[in-house]
Amino acid sequence: METQNMIAADITSRLQILDTLSNDTLFGSYLNVTDPNEPNWKQRFFDSQAMYDRLKSIKQVADPQGLFICKNCVGSDD
Numbered sequence: 001m002e003t004q005n006m007i008a009a010d011i012t013s014r015l016q017i018l019d020t021l022s023n024d025t026l027f028g029s030y031l032n033v034t035d036p037n038e039p040n041w042k043q044r045f046f047d048s049q050a051m052y053d054r055l056k057s058i059k060q061v062a063d064p065q066g067l068f069i070c071k072n073c074v075g076s077d078d
Helices: 002-021 041-046 049-062
Strands: none
Touching: 041 049
16 A cells, blocks of 8 residues: 555655646636645536535535545545
């Protein structure tokens, strides 16, 4: 498990270097093709806090029990 954590941290740091080289422009990303440890996942996946909040309010209506969850998905920060 420690090796996996080291590899994940290495990937995250390398991706942050690429972000710096691109002037920190957030290009967006697909949930299934990204770094699961992305520190700015809300902005990267959902564009803005306002959009995330809107999607979260919709999710609360559609899934009031919170059954549908995954890492870095809407509502996963609760």
